[in-house]
Amino acid sequence: AQSVTQPDIHITVSEGASLELRCNYSYGATPYLFWYVQSPGQGLQLLLKYFSGDTLVQGIKGFEAEFKRSQSSFNLRKPSVHWSDAAEYFCAVLGDAGNMLTFGGGTRLMVKP
Amino acid sequence: GAGVSQSPSNKVTEKGKDVELRCDPISGHTALYWYRQSLGQGLEFLIYFQGNSAPDKSGLPSDRFSAERTGGSVSTLTIQRTQQEDSAVYLCASSTDTDQPQHFGDGTRLSIL
Numbered sequence: 001a002q003s004v005t006q007p008d009i010h011i012t013v014s015e016g017a018s019l020e021l022r023c024n025y026s027y028g029a030t031p032y033l034f035w036y037v038q039s040p041g042q043g044l045q046l047l048l049k050y051f052s053g054d055t056l057v058q059g060i061k062g063f064e065a066e067f068k069r070s071q072s073s074f075n076l077r078k079p080s081v082h083w084s085d086a087a088e089y090f091c092a093v094l095g096d097a098g099n100m101l102t103f104g105g106g107t108r109l110m111v112k113p
Numbered sequence: 114g115a116g117v118s119q120s121p122s123n124k125v126t127e128k129g130k131d132v133e134l135r136c137d138p139i140s141g142h143t144a145l146y147w148y149r150q151s152l153g154q155g156l157e158f159l160i161y162f163q164g165n166s167a168p169d170k171s172g173l174p175s176d177r178f179s180a181e182r183t184g185g186s187v188s189t190l191t192i193q194r195t196q197q198e199d200s201a202v203y204l205c206a207s208s209t210d211t212d213q214p215q216h217f218g219d220g221t222r223l224s225i226l
Contacts, residue, residue, distance in 0.1 A: 032212060043117070043204055043217035051212075090156065099169055099211050100146065100158035 002027045002093050006104035013081050014112045021076040021107050023065075023091030032094035033074045034101065035065055039087045047089075050074060061085070086111045115139065117218035119205050125224045126195060134190045134221045138207030145188050146208075146215060147180060151201035159203075162188065163211055192223075200225045 003026045013019055025031055032051050036044040048059025055067040065076045074091060088108045092101040118137040126132055138145050147159040158172040162182040173179070177195075182188040192199055202222050206215035 034214065036217075041219070043219040044206075046214050046216065049214050092156075094212065095158075097169070097211070099144070099161045099163070100172065101148075101156075101215060102158070103156040105155050 002031070002095055002102045004091050004093050004102055004104035006089075006091055006107050008107045009105065010108045010110065012110040012112060015083050016080050019076075019078045019081045019085070019109070021089050021091075021109070023074045023076065023104060024072050025074060025091070025093045026072065027093055028096075031074075033065075033067060034092045034094070035059065035063070035074075035076050036090045036092065037061075037087045038090065038106075044090065047076070081109075081111055083111045083113065085109060117205055117207055117216055119203075119218035119221050121221060122219065123222045123224075125226065127226050128197060129194055131191065131193045132195055132223065134192075134203050134205075134223070136188045136190070136205030136207075136218060138186065138188070138205070139216055142207035142209055142216075143185065144208045144211050144213075144215075145182060146206040147188070147190050148204045148206065149174075149201045150204055150220070154201075156204075159190070195223075195225045197225045199223060 005024045034049045035047040047063050050067045088106045090106045091104040120135045143164045145162045149157050160180045161169040177193045180190045202220040204220045206217045208215045
């Protein structure tokens with residue numbers, strides 16, 4: 001069965017600094033991978049997805065992620081963080097049957113002024 | 114356009130009562146999913162509907178949980194004889210097809226007293 005690990009439960013960065021959130025997955029075939037963001041009291045908003053092709057994918061709000069098969073990783077990056085980026089971020093992989101998402105435990109991002 | 118709509122946004126009920134949670138997917142989305150988000154367990158898949166096919170109920174935690182989808186659109190998740198461990202945020206998502214990105218509602222926060 002597939003699994004997703006987000007090693008960092010909390011991360012604090014200064015506004016304007018760069019950001020990288022780690023995600024490692026376990027999956028037998030070529031994975032469909034996603035990053036979602038959740039603000040307090042809100043649902044999950046899709047930031048970006050990887051299905052195939054170019055391993056560097058661009059998303060909304062200036063985020064990007066790079067798929068590295070050799071490392072089973074799909075890390076999320078942003079060159080310059082804004083205070084409004086403070087939220088919880090979830091990495092997810094689509095299951096074998098193409099239906100359910102398996103999520104990592106999430107990384108809570110705090111942004112210092 | 115309109116996103117996934119869930120109601121109620123909050124529900125407080127006494128242990129042992131039955132509750133119904135509603136989800137209106139994005140118009141035209143054939144796939145609908147329910148997830149549960151709790152502090153101890155993170156985000157967990159519950160059930161999945163695709164068109165007229167039999168639902169995938171593999172994530173339902175007990176036989177107290179059931180869900181239906183009427184007319185291929187609105188879905189209701191029912192929890193019978195609620196227990197305190199059922200307290201969580203219940204998230205609904207929909208997508209155009211099984212291997213497409215899932216779009217989430219804001220969830221129903223369920224509290225069992």
